[in-house]
Amino acid sequence: MKPAPFEYVVPKNLNDCLNFLYQHPENSKILAGGQSLIPTMNFRMAQPEYLIDINSLNELSYIRTDKTGGLQIGALSRHYQVESDTIIAQKAPLLHEVMPWIGHVQIRSRGTIGGSIVHSDPAAELPAVIVALNAKLKAKSKKKERWIPAEQFFTGLFATALEHNEMLVEIAIPPMPAHSGCSFQEYSRRKGDFALVGVACMIALDKNKLCEQVRLVYLGVGEGPVMASQSCQSLIGKQLTSDLLQQAAKIASQNDLTPPNDLHASCVYRRHLAEVLGHQALVQALEKAEKTF
């Protein structure tokens, strides 16, 4: 239960960090909040040769708006900072709403938004939320910088589209559509523990209150965040009646998801949760969207 020895590296700035990562891409790990990495090191499931501690890189810790009214969040912003930020509460209410679900208060003191995203735990809340919000992720290496849509970022169990010499530096969230509403629902054994199933939802209505856009993204049911595409498709362009939402939740749980069977919950139980939580999320998101008229 103690980590194996490693070389501790403290870069002076981001360039310094990217240089080091470029030289040692295979055997380095970046230490941000460490709330998943250090437990993994304690178990010796991770034994990096070099641990690059980026906690002093203040240039990666910011929350600001861009010209279009979207949000730019530095990867090193800590969960408690995101949770209490008034701009986020106003511009990305879904992100604000999900924060209390992430770990416990002690975890949120240290954990970072970027760290949680790159860790890509299948039961983590933030990956599903940033996919629901259509976020883009800025990856940087010594040689290049690129933007990756959140939907393409999560490539499998604890795997992302990042290359070994790249690091996530910023999360960009576009402005919410005019008549939109969001909701987050989750069930876990104990509040703050890993979710059995969770779901993030965003609904946008057009001027005639017909469904213009809907994103229903699950967590805890696959190798990463899972977009319930067929369910969403069944709602586009329609008047969102109570029956239709009920049916959409059923489509999500039956057609879009293949939840795992494990010691925490059976596949059947997870499907049941997915339908109930998906329905609640759709209903709440719609209510909020309707209030914008």
Added chain:
Amino acid sequence: MSNLFPITVTVNGVVYQKEVEPRLLLSDFLRHTLGLTGTHVGCEHGVCGVCTVLFDGRPVRSCIMFAVQANGHKITTVEGLSKDMEHLHPLQEAFSEKHALQCGFCTPGFLMTLIAFLHENPHPTEEQIREAISGNICRCTGYQNIIEAVKLAAIKMNASRENVANELSFP
């Protein structure tokens, strides 16, 4: 072997200068290097909450931080709660009066979590209290008496606001 790193850490108001191996956990640094054994160690993977300390005034799990990361920072452990060995902090008094501990193993973690919580929420509801302690596990007392103790502590601390937490660093 890794190199040793010099660090300067303020713990309970005392400045310590030590050399540490980077892989030394903050919890082990507090217990073994400084001899402050009030901070307990349970699961060592950030689940049980017993190793909670204040790091620059915020509750963190010291078993999933490295001591080297505390360089230049302020830490408060359970030993820093009361002014001297003669007096308990009102939160500790409330735990004692409401029988919020039996074996006491988890208590330091609860106290450090709750001191930060009560500072931010001087008049908590029961629901807020339950949420606040959700990251700490108790395996013998049960949570009911802990919740009662928190309610009493809030009253005590509000009554003696000027005596409380003056020496703790809050953000």
